[in-house]
Amino acid sequence: MGCCVSTSSRSACSSRSDGEAASPSCLEIGFCGQKSARRTSSDLVGSLNKLSSLPNRIFANGKSRSSCIFTQQGRKGVNQDAMIVWEDFMSEDVTFCGVFDGHGPQGHLVAHKVRDALPVKLLSYLNSYESRGNASGKASIKGEIKPETEESEKDFCGEDTLSAMWREAFMKAYKAMDKELKSHPNLDCFCSGSTSVTIVKQGSSLFMGSIGDSRAVMGTKDSNDLMVAIQLTVDLKPDLPREAERIKRCKGRVFAMQDEPEVPRVWLPFDDAPGLAMARAFGDFCLKEYGVISIPEFSHRLLTDRDQFIVLASDGVWDVLSNEEVVKIVSSAPTRSAAARVLVDSAAREWRLKYPTSKMDDCAVVCLFLDGKMDSEFECDEQCFSSATIQGNPSGNPAESDEGQKSEPSLQRNNTVRSSEDETSGGRGVGVVAEDGTSSAEDQNWSGLEGVTRVNSLVQLPRFSEERPNS
Numbered sequence: 001m002g003c004c005v006s007t008s009s010r011s012a013c014s015s016r017s018d019g020e021a022a023s024p025s026c027l028e029i030g031f032c033g034q035k036s037a038r039r040t041s042s043d044l045v046g047s048l049n050k051l052s053s054l055p056n057r058i059f060a061n062g063k064s065r066s067s068c069i070f071t072q073q074g075r076k077g078v079n080q081d082a083m084i085v086w087e088d089f090m091s092e093d094v095t096f097c098g099v100f101d102g103h104g105p106q107g108h109l110v111a112h113k114v115r116d117a118l119p120v121k122l123l124s125y126l127n128s129y130e131s132r133g134n135a136s137g138k139a140s141i142k143g144e145i146k147p148e149t150e151e152s153e154k155d156f157c158g159e160d161t162l163s164a165m166w167r168e169a170f171m172k173a174y175k176a177m178d179k180e181l182k183s184h185p186n187l188d189c190f191c192s193g194s195t196s197v198t199i200v201k202q203g204s205s206l207f208m209g210s211i212g213d214s215r216a217v218m219g220t221k222d223s224n225d226l227m228v229a230i231q232l233t234v235d236l237k238p239d240l241p242r243e244a245e246r247i248k249r250c251k252g253r254v255f256a257m258q259d260e261p262e263v264p265r266v267w268l269p270f271d272d273a274p275g276l277a278m279a280r281a282f283g284d285f286c287l288k289e290y291g292v293i294s295i296p297e298f299s300h301r302l303l304t305d306r307d308q309f310i311v312l313a314s315d316g317v318w319d320v321l322s323n324e325e326v327v328k329i330v331s332s333a334p335t336r337s338a339a340a341r342v343l344v345d346s347a348a349r350e351w352r353l354k355y356p357t358s359k360m361d362d363c364a365v366v367c368l369f370l371d372g373k374m375d376s377e378f379e380c381d382e383q384c385f386s387s388a389t390i391q392g393n394p395s396g397n398p399a400e401s402d403e404g405q406k407s408e409p410s411l412q413r414n415n416t417v418r419s420s421e422d423e424t425s426g427g428r429g430v431g432v433v434a435e436d437g438t439s440s441a442e443d444q445n446w447s448g449l450e451g452v453t454r455v456n457s458l459v460q461l462p463r464f465s466e467e468r469p470n471s
Contacts, residue, residue: 081364104192193283208298243279247291316361
């Protein structure tokens with residue numbers, strides 16, 4: 001959340017929609033050397049409504065065999081963050097993880113749609129590669145690369161082949177996801193969108209694809225056996241040279257507002273709107289012709305025995321905590337199954353201490369432990385969770401802070417937040433997408449300005465936003 005200045009409050013739509021997914025009976029994928037009935041794409045893809053019944057797939061606060069996940073609503077409206085861990089994704093040694101941060105009037109719907117559909121699309125493309133590989137006898141997606149083997153030259157060749165296949169699968173899945181959002185009959189993504197940070201762990205290989213400013217960080221041990229943080233993904237902000245060059249080449253504009261010089265944004269060529277604070281995103285089709293893209297940044301990494309865990313989180317965490325702080329918090333959590341919640345609660349405390357006049361953003365965290373193990377004493381989880389929650393707020397939502405209204409420091413983290421003091425400088429208007437227009441309260445209209453950016457950041461609505469034809 002907290003990513004762009006919306007141009008209008010679009011009509012609400014239902015929170016669930018029909019789409020494609022994989023049913024439990026068709027997720028088994030044939031690999032090289034195994035006898036398996038040939039399955040078409042239509043056989044692989046079922047209904048999204050069946051996803052909730054799939055084993056080893058979690059998307060709500062909880063834990064799995066090797067991970068824990070937790071999300072907490074901020075103070076800006078409905079929670080627009082989504083997350084997922086899908087173990088046994090292709091086979092027993094493959095795990096898919098993702099965090100998605102929505103923005104705009106229907107950002108929460110976009111994030112949930114991407115959470116449900118993107119892994120299935122990736123799975124479908126991987127299945128097609130396996131089918132082609134079985135037919136041609138070429139390399140299989142299932143092939144695992146182990147570092148530091150004797151036949152290093154062959155490993156490097158295999159790494160290139162495997163990485164290339166995964167790269168193409170990620171690229172096609174992200175492209176298909178954005179195409180589906182654009183043509184969705186009940187989901188208006190014109191001024192709404194979502195980030196995405198996704199990883200697939202396959203044995204000792206880690207494949208990553210991301211757009212937007214959600215981030216993945218790994219905790220690993222150095223030569224002195226001390227825990228250190230390694231950032232795995234790049235926050236794709238508009239001021240990155242390659243991103244800014246592409247946007248400007250497409251006639252889009254990149255600049256920060258005078259009163260928030262730390263937040264570069266993307267603007268239409270003919271209007272000071274919508275002000276998207278990232279260079280890549282799902283949705284946001286008002287800017288897709290002007291340099292904003294949904295092509296993921298892909299990378300491949302070989303894991304070692306020193307690598308301990310991976311943290312995926314939305315910018316609500318990174319705005320107030322550094323990579324090193326996040327790794328320290330997770331590594332020192334009382335139990336592994338409590339790590340995600342402890343991290344979110346630590347971020348909530350930092351919001352109250354560092355930015356008491358700002359509205360806390362939504363936070364979503366996935367902690368994947370690379371040794372595949374969780375706590376043996378599961379009965380301690382409730383006690384650990386209880387001690388980590390904010391006192392007097394069992395719902396998991398941040399409590400209002402009545403601490404002193406002192407001026408807050410300039411943001412030095414993820415740079416997508418503004419002080420709520422700025423709300424008093426002008427009248428109501430449209431602002432940074434951190435609010436949700438489909439709140440359950442009938443009298444609560446969507447306003448992205450509150451606690452995020454200045455009121456006068458948008459002079460007028462884009463001329464085509466209200467009268468554009470339905471696609």
